[in-house]
Amino acid sequence: MFHFGVDYYPEHWPEERWATDAQLMQAAGVNTVRLAEFAWSFLEPEAGDFDFDWLDRAIEILHAHGIQVILGTPTASAPPWVMAMFPDSYKVNENGQRRTYGNRCEFCPTHAGYRERGRLVTRAMAEHYADNPAVIGWQIDNELNGRCYCPNCRAAFQNWLRERYGTLETLNAAWGTIFWSHVYTEWSQIPVPVETGGVPNPGLDLDFRRFMSDTFVHFQQEQVDILRQVCPMQFITHNFMGFNFDQIDYFKLAQPLDVVTWDNYPRTGWRLEKEVNHAYVALGHDTMRGLKRQPFWLMEEQSGSGGWQTVGINPRPGEMRLWTYQAIAHGADAMIYFRWRTARYGTEQYWHGVLYHHGQPGRRYDELKAIGGELQRAGEKILGAENRNPVAMILSYDTRWAFQGQQNHVDFHYPALFTSYYKALHNRNIGVDIVPSDADLSRYRLVIAPALYILPQETADNLRPFVQNGGMLITTARSAV
Amino acid sequence: MFHFGVDYYPEHWPEERWATDAQLMQAAGVNTVRLAEFAWSFLEPEAGDFDFDWLDRAIEILHAHGIQVILGTPTASAPPWVMAMFPDSYKVNENGQRRTYGNRCEFCPTHAGYRERGRLVTRAMAEHYADNPAVIGWQIDNELNGRCYCPNCRAAFQNWLRERYGTLETLNAAWGTIFWSHVYTEWSQIPVPVETGGVPNPGLDLDFRRFMSDTFVHFQQEQVDILRQVCPMQFITHNFMGFNFDQIDYFKLAQPLDVVTWDNYPRTGWRLEKEVNHAYVALGHDTMRGLKRQPFWLMEEQSGSGGWQTVGINPRPGEMRLWTYQAIAHGADAMIYFRWRTARYGTEQYWHGVLYHHGQPGRRYDELKAIGGELQRAGEKILGAENRNPVAMILSYDTRWAFQGQQNHVDFHYPALFTSYYKALHNRNIGVDIVPSDADLSRYRLVIAPALYILPQETADNLRPFVQNGGMLITTARSAV
Amino acid sequence: MFHFGVDYYPEHWPEERWATDAQLMQAAGVNTVRLAEFAWSFLEPEAGDFDFDWLDRAIEILHAHGIQVILGTPTASAPPWVMAMFPDSYKVNENGQRRTYGNRCEFCPTHAGYRERGRLVTRAMAEHYADNPAVIGWQIDNELNGRCYCPNCRAAFQNWLRERYGTLETLNAAWGTIFWSHVYTEWSQIPVPVETGGVPNPGLDLDFRRFMSDTFVHFQQEQVDILRQVCPMQFITHNFMGFNFDQIDYFKLAQPLDVVTWDNYPRTGWRLEKEVNHAYVALGHDTMRGLKRQPFWLMEEQSGSGGWQTVGINPRPGEMRLWTYQAIAHGADAMIYFRWRTARYGTEQYWHGVLYHHGQPGRRYDELKAIGGELQRAGEKILGAENRNPVAMILSYDTRWAFQGQQNHVDFHYPALFTSYYKALHNRNIGVDIVPSDADLSRYRLVIAPALYILPQETADNLRPFVQNGGMLITTARSAV
Structure with a gap:
């Protein structure tokens, strides 16, 4: 089956609306949706107090309309209670400031407490949905990114170095620390390359970037391990961010996953560029296909203007279709569009979806439906096609x-x-x-x-x-x- | 009487000079001066040790020359001993850094200790000058402004929200906190929108701006209450900052005052613009008139080039007169010029007044005198004129x-x-x-x-x-x- | 003797290489090298555990090739163990952030512990090399610079002010602190002009700059005193930074030294300027000659492209010679080129020397040799020439x-x-x-x-x-x- 669908947030809307949404989706050819990757507050309103009822009901309605579900583990954005539990679980920025509550991805990736809460909610979800026939797979976290320079990460970096180099003599020789008398005599002396340290030793700098990448790979692996154990029949993915993102070694991050998926926004339009850079989009697809040298999925394909504080450019008529076939030509085996309906609040209240805020079908819905029809006819032939390039x-x-x-x-x-x-x-x-x-x-x-x-x-x-x-x-x- | 005068700092000059100043003022038609809004160090050299003698003598000399006095409460710039008393009374900036001593307006507007010191000095001044026949009114603080993000303000914000929303359920619904799982389960979890928090929820962001505006309105009200009680015969104002300033809801700030006054600098000239933007100045006047829909005063009208680290542009010959009649045409009932004489030290040592540093009458004094003569003849007819606009x-x-x-x-x-x-x-x-x-x-x-x-x-x-x-x-x- | 040579880091290279280096130097006419100004880690690997053996051997090899040595005291860049000993010895930047390990010159110049470690290593070196016939002089620290705003420096500033003004009354009058009510009633109230304090009082600002300059002059004096006492036969210098550097009063810093030396980089080339600004280089020379109104030395003359994160411009063929004679014409009595061989690691791994990373003689070595030959013939006549200018x-x-x-x-x-x-x-x-x-x-x-x-x-x-x-x-x- 060629997976065709949308990213959907039933928790943003009254339950009475859900059936209407499912009907509209079905009519457009949608057969797959991603759910719950930012719903930790609703899944676990307080520590250990899990509530899957609402999600069960949403999935049931969708399933009744022939729609399969990919579930996101919700660790990319923690509820206030999680962060309040661990005041030292906020990332420390390169400028030395500790982050505070209010956006997403604020967590330090080496924090034991945060990671444990992440494993707990992942395991609870996994156990609840392992046998749900509508649930076909998992997305771990969301667009993993960031670097943390906190004391905890510094200690973890020192341990990582100890594993890599064995002795301080080897490390000092590899980095050339005799330059400017940086010869380390205790592992605990080794700093992280924060701005207050000035331009760092290039060996240290490169190793810190490797370490942080490995840290996120390891963070993902903890959830992979749980899901493999509890839900052996469901696939596991993560939504990557194309060619431009460069903080994590994507080859390593892709390795333990079943399939690579990614989030493609040709017209994010923060700078309101008139033209879409098609070559750049193509490079994103080819990079994603290259991670595992196999077909990939689109987990978030743009279906409306982006928008945080400013509003971007609405995809021009026909562009959703154009981008869809460009993705398929480069090896995409699934198209999930972000997002079903524009939210009426939150930082992304101007990040538009297939439906406007008002929820009525419009131009972009019609385009989705047209594409859906075409793919229902052609989809099976596309699957697994191999790109042979010279x-x-x-x-x-x-x-x-x-x-x-x-x-x-x-x-x-x-x-x-x-x-x-x-x-x-x-x-x-x-x-x-x-x-x-x-x-x-x-x-x-x-x-x-x-x-x-x-x-x-x-x-x-x-x-x-x-x-x-x-x-x-x-x-x-x-x-x- | 059409109030015509200058902002005067007798404490900056030897007492022997005061009579000369008063004579020169009188000769120029000055009938009103503002005093003491930055003189806390001289009014209360140490905690509770008030000294009004010097100010009494200055007022007496002025009064003897037919000049009335508006007194400023001195809370905009606290002496070192006040801030040393309350190390946590410094504002915390949006970037999370706590301010330190050295400029002005460093204080956190919710700090109980600072506010108490402000009330004490205000009450002492009020009681001392309530029956002084030369004192006709009060200016509260000076150009209230700023936002503070300290823990104290965070707690006050949480209380303000509790009053506004009643329950967290209402607040969560109003802000749409389910987006990215920001659902608050304790009031104490709610953050202030500092930079380390990233782009905030727009509901939270707007409410914080409202809260900070209300906080300054409340800060002013504490002094209004004291002055109303102690000095019922004297008017109360605050010097506003025209159209461009946007941190406080000026309609609310103007409400408890008798009259709105403002500080107009058409040629602040930080960027050395060649031309004065007359429409922009007019918008300032009309905004100020609109705050209470009644005539307003100029409390600081430019009479020399501005200057902190760089020196601005000297008003061209005739511009002081031009700006004066522009103000009157837009509804001004009083003209006070900043400042009588250029100070020889301090951050504003290049902020020029009617007299240069040397203290001799020059071109700008002659212009002041010419305007003063015209307004002595025409002033009464201007007062209370109503602007009827379509x-x-x-x-x-x-x-x-x-x-x-x-x-x-x-x-x-x-x-x-x-x-x-x-x-x-x-x-x-x-x-x-x-x-x-x-x-x-x-x-x-x-x-x-x-x-x-x-x-x-x-x-x-x-x-x-x-x-x-x-x-x-x-x-x-x-x-x- | 006209001193002609290079800055050399034997500690960066295998000991087997040293003789080759010395032969190549001798062949190029080198008669002087500077050593050890960044070698603290090797001179004192752990607190009090001095090791001069390696340096003795290096000096011996050089001396055997007719090369004299200037030793740098190594306090510009401290080993990790020094900074770990005194966590509060890191400078605090103007933005209020404390520096951290990783570059150089991180130390607070008023920190008692750091200064003691500096005196200890200086005395140990001085005692070891006082009678070494190869060692002709000392360079104190390296390019002294920086400003620190830490609590320790604040207290030192307050003491400096107390010495300068005697009483707070005098200070308050000199600074005009009555402006904005900044009248200080305790010395401890006086702040340092950090950014969080806003635009400071100009008197305070100027005095802080004077204080910091005096602090570095005093820091240098501590080492001068030791060297004068222990090594009365060897000269003392510091490597200055020309006209552009402006944080220390160079007239004062030069006063206790025997000779001024400086570091001249006409083509640092961070911005890749095509043309060398010869007038600007000349101004550097004339400023350095003016510090003591006597001939000066070049302690670091550019001999390769500069480079930290980016690589600058390679001196064009003939430019080393051009710059050499320009320096001599402006009063230079010695030419030491930075650096002998390009390091293979560290922040300056792209700061090129006479030899490339590979260590083989090339174009720049040939130029050095040609200049060396000319100066061997002409050197004595140049020495002590007086510049008589109108x-x-x-x-x-x-x-x-x-x-x-x-x-x-x-x-x-x-x-x-x-x-x-x-x-x-x-x-x-x-x-x-x-x-x-x-x-x-x-x-x-x-x-x-x-x-x-x-x-x-x-x-x-x-x-x-x-x-x-x-x-x-x-x-x-x-x-x-």
Whole structure:
């Protein structure tokens, strides 16, 4: 089945409305919705006091209309009571300030108490829905991101380093700490690269970025472990954020998941750009397909103007359809649109959905319905299609992070260099796979590895036979520095 | 009597000079001065140790030269000993940092200790000057402004919300806290919208702005109550800051006062603009007249270049006279110029007055004297003149604050929209009243209500009969959102 | 002997390499190197556990190749164990944040513990090397700079004020604290001008800048005293930072030293300027010569592209030689180039030296060698040459600091005004001495004193006879304000 649907928040609306919503969805061809990834307040109003009744009823109504459900674990935004329980569970920003309540993703990813609350709510949901026939899969958290510089993360970083280097002698040698007399004689002396520390040692800086990425991979793994154990029949995913997001090694984050899904907003429009950058959207799709080298899903596809404090640009007539087929052409096996209906409150009260605030079907609903009809006819043929491309581009998060610490040249940006190569191929209709540096390259005629700043021996060992066997390798200045 | 005068700081100069100052003032037609609004250090050098002798002597000299006195309560700038008494009485900025000593207006407006010291010095002054025949009125504090995000203000905000909403259920529903699981289960969980909290819930953000405005209105009321009780024969005012200042609901702040006065600096000139924006100055006057829909005073009218770290532009020859008659044409019943003589020290050592640092009469003194002569002849006829205008513009602080939280569009600014309508009328010599949304509109032919973003039922009920009776109402996009 | 050499970090390289380095240096004409100014971690790996063996061996190898040594005291960058010993020895920035570990110069200059550790390591080095025939002199710390706003510095500032003013009455009168009621009644009330205090009283602001300058002068003096006592036969210097650095009164800092040395980077190139500003470099030299009105040394002369996070511009062929003779023409008696070989790690891993990372002689080594040969032949004749110039420019740090606090005009910059006068003379090949306001002016035909904002009586008394005796004095607006 080609999954086609919307992100839906029944908890934002009176229960009387739910049946109407389900009917409208069904009429548009919707067969899948994502639910509950921000509903922790309703799922667990107070510590340990779980309430799944409302969600059961919502799922039942949807199921009765032929709609399957993906459930989000709600750890991306904690209720006030969770954060009040652990005042030191707020992230500390790079500028040294501890975050406070009021938005989302405020939590420190190494905080034991927060993680335990996250495991508890995940397990409770998992146990409740493991056998629900409508529930087909899980999304863990939501758009994992951020870096934390709190004392807890500093201690965790020191432990991570101890595992990586074994001894301080090895670490001091690797980082060259004799420069400026930074030789560490106790693990506890090692700082995190906050702004108050000034421009840091580049080795320390790169390792901290690796550590934080690993921390989020580990945070996700805790929930993966619970879900694998409790709900073995349901798939597990996380909604990624395309090419541009660079704080987590997406190859590692994708590894334990069944499928990669992502959130695509071609017209977020904060700066009200007139034109959509189609090559850039395509690069997002290809990156997502490359994470597991298999088809991916759209978990949030734009269906209205974005908006927090300002309102973005409404997708032009036909753009939802355009974006849908672009995604499919690049390997998408499912299309879930964000969001069903525009909320009337909250920070995202101007983030528009398929329906306006008023809830009546309009132009964007009609477009959804048209697409839904087409995909009902064509969907099965699309599933599992393989993209066979002659070109691979090597994406290295290590390199990306090293350049974040040391830009090398004021006009140099690794993502921009990467994108410029990609765009040249895209504009000539040459298909590209985005692959990690240890990928099997034998199937490609051309491999492009822009500025492989961090080039470990294993990568060199992977590139050498490719070239020896006649492959063409393009790389650039600032490689293997 | 048309009050004509200057803001005077005898405490900045040797006592031997005072008589010379008074003679020069009298010769220029000065009949009123404002004194003491920043003299707390001299009025109460140590806690409870009041010293009014110097001020008595200054007032006596002025009175002997036919000059009446308005006294400022000195709470806008506290001596070091006050702040040292209450280390937690410093404001906390939006970025979470607590202010420290060194400028003015550093105090948290909800701090019980600071407020008590303010009441004590106010009462001591009031009791001392209640029967002084030279003292005709009081200015409370000085240009009230600021927002504080300290723990004390957070608790006060929570109490303010409890009064407004009664129950957390009502508050959660009004703010839509189910979005991102912000459902509050204890009043103490509710945060203040500091930067570390990220983009806040728009309901919370708007309510915090309302709360802070109410807090300053309440702060002023404490002093009003003392003065009403102790000095029933003297009037009470506060010096407002025109149209541009937007942190306090000026309609509410004006309500308990006898008269609105304001501080007008057409050529503050921080950016050294070549041209004075006359329409903008006029909007300031009309806004001030609208606060109580009655004539207002100028408490500080520019008489020299402004200057903190940089020096602004000197009023061009004739501009003081031009600005004076502009103010009178818009409803001013008194003109007090800031300041008599340029100080030789302090943060404002380059904020020039009628006299230069050297104290000799010069060009600006001659201009003051010429205006003084004209107003001595014409003054009585001006007093109480009523501005009858065919157009009203509705100014809504609620709307202004909501747009501060959510700008809606990157190029949209409510004050700029408001000003553009005003300017079009001003440039066609069409008189405008600036009124609150509950004003009596029956006398107007045209009412302009730009972008009434927050449009409560009562406002709609006020607008409907106006239109039904043939009035013309102009409003714009983003109304009643 | 004309000292010609490089800044060398043997501790960055395997000991096996040292002899090769020394041979290459000797072949290039190097007769002097600076060592150890950032080697605290190696000199004192743990508190009190000194290790000079490695440095002895390095010096021995150099000495065997005819190379003399200047030793740097290593207090500019402390090992982690020092800072861990004194968590409150980190500087507090102007924004109120305490610095953390990770770069250099993090220490608070008034911290008793840090200063003691600095004295201890200085004394240990001094005692060990007092009689070493290879060691000819000492550089104290490295590029002293920074301002600290910590509680400790606040207390020290209060004591400094007490010494300067004697009584609070005098201080209150001098600062005009009656403005805004800032009258201090306890020394402990006096704040430091952090950002959270808002725009400060200009008297307080200027005195804080004076205090911080004096603090660094005093910090240096502690080490001068030790070295004078222990190593009476070796000279003492500090490496200054030319005209642009403005936090310390360089006339005062130079006073106790034997010779002024400085660090000259014409092509630091952070902004990748195409052209070198030769007049600006010349102004640096003339300022350095003016500090003691005697020849100066180059302690760090650029010999490669600079680079922290980005890489600057490589000196063009011939530029090293050009800069060398420019320095000599302006009075340099020694040329030490930074640095011998580019480090392979640390924050400055892209700050290039004479040798590239790989350590093989290349173009810049050849240039060094060519210059070395020329100076071996000509050096003795250059030494002690006196620059006789017809023009003096008066540089006043007091004025500079006062303008930092009060810019006066948005387009006014004292250093830019100063430079524009200097550049006009430079471009006409008219030699200029940069002198303090109390310098003997009798030898000059023209004295230029741009914007002498702070003009004490003694300065006026120095200028008057110069003019009375027929000298021409040029000054500008904003003098003697």
